[in-house]
Amino acid sequence: MPRRQPRRIAFSLVLLVLLVSCLASLASAEELTPEKRADIRALIEATDGAGAVRQKVNALGDQAALALRRKRPDTPERALELVRREVRAVLEEKLIGPGGLYDRLTPLYAKTFTHREIRELLAFYASPTGRKAVESMPGLSAESRAAAEALAREIAPELKRRIEAALTAEGLARPRQQ
Structure with a gap:
């Protein structure tokens, strides 16, 4: 029995160290403040995330109208315009709007970059070199x-x-x- 006591103490100490280190890492994790969230969104915009999304959305709207035209060649132009408009509207709402792609990307950026790093990236993309990169x-x-x-x-x-x-x-x- 006396031999088990040191093992229990050692095991308890190891658990305590692990618990403290886990709590410390949680405490040091940067909170996703409204300011950081806004800066992440600005970073996505600065890297032309919105432009790329809108370009893809427009292309998908055109593809949907073209598919309808192929399936039913007699489709009036006005109907094709409505198809393009609705496809674009729904995709933009779901990608850029609340709960969409940007909102889903925000936590990924937040866990990858500190708020300071997000601001540094924003400064870079605001520079002539950053704009050229985009x-x-x-x-x-x-x-x-x-x-x-x-x-x-x-x-x-x-x-x-x-x-x-x-x-x-x-x-x-x-x-x-x-």
């Missing part, structure tokens, strides 16, 4: 994707040959018939 990123991303896809196509044959050779060398694949 304007350039869609094109740069598209060009980067195209470059990566081209490289993947270039290296695919060599990659296939080397994998087949390695598998064959280990006796894990049959040699290719020429």
Whole structure:
């Protein structure tokens, strides 16, 4: 029995340390104040989140109208306008409005960045370099994707040959018939 007492004390101390460290980390977690929430929304706007969302919403409205036109070519233009309008309205409400995408992104930004960091990012995106980054990123991303896809196509044959050779060398694949 006397041997169990030190183990219990040690176990209790470990639990106490874990509990205190968990409580300390919870206490140090930054609160999502209305000011921080507003700054996060401003950051999303500054990085053209709204512009990208609106662009996608407009495209989806156009696609819905086009799909209707294909299905029913005799659809009046006014009906197509209404389809575009309603698709855009619903998507904008659900994405940008209360409870929408922005509200769902806010906690992600809040747990990733402190309020000070959010403000620093806002200052950056307000600068000429930040504005250039926002304007350039869609094109740069598209060009980067195209470059990566081209490289993947270039290296695919060599990659296939080397994998087949390695598998064959280990006796894990049959040699290719020429």
